[in-house]
Amino acid sequence: MLNKKIEDALNKQINAELYSSYLYLSMHAYFESENLGGFANWMGVQMQEELSHALKIFNFVNERNGRVLLKAIDQPQTEWKSPLDVFEETLRHEQKVTGMINKMTDLAISEKDHATASFLKWFVDEQVEEEASANKILQQLVMIKGSTGGLFMLDKELGKRSYKSSAKED
Numbered sequence: 226m227l228n229k230k231i232e233d234a235l236n237k238q239i240n241a242e243l244y245s246s247y248l249y250l251s252m253h254a255y256f257e258s259e260n261l262g263g264f265a266n267w268m269g270v271q272m273q274e275e276l277s278h279a280l281k282i283f284n285f286v287n288e289r290n291g292r293v294l295l296k297a298i299d300q301p302q303t304e305w306k307s308p309l310d311v312f313e314e315t316l317r318h319e320q321k322v323t324g325m326i327n328k329m330t331d332l333a334i335s336e337k338d339h340a341t342a343s344f345l346k347w348f349v350d351e352q353v354e355e356e357a358s359a360n361k362i363l364q365q366l367v368m369i370k371g372s373t374g375g376l377f378m379l380d381k382e383l384g385k386r387s388y389k390s391s392a393k394e395d
Contacts, residue, residue: 226290231333231341235282238329240298251303289341312359313363316356323352330345330349
């Protein structure tokens with residue numbers, strides 16, 4: 226059974242993951258409006274991943290006899306100056322999520338909740354991948370800045386990404 230502090234932190238993270246999904250859906254819409262279908266695809270996959278993270282935590286809370294309490298999701302940003310601006314925001318957002326996961330892991334350890342600490346290890350590892358992926362695209366955008374051809378080549382590459390569930394969602 227979850228203690229109240231852990232349950233509250235997990236509920237807060239469910240909300241944060243749902244917000245992340247909503248943010249990436251907004252970025253998907255931005256890229257669609259800019260006729261960058263590959264970038265839109267990448268963000269659509271990212272949106273699905275974040276939703277799966279929320280569901281993974283949702284199910285864990287229920288498995289531990291906790292109570293999931295869903296709250297309102299903040300409206301995400303809807304406008305950006307450029308694809309570079311979007312990926313700068315993406316990396317900042319992933320770094321923020323990493324901090325939240327680390328703080329929650331610290332809480333689980335301090336509360337001696339070994340099951341939650343073990344569960345959160347997957348998210349700690351996932352955040353390394355999330356930051357690296359966002360940073361890689363950001364660095365590529367920095368390299369091609371001003372090159373329309375480079376942007377379209379990257380767009381084509383990002384269009385190849387597909388969603389592969391890695392989280393227990395059911």
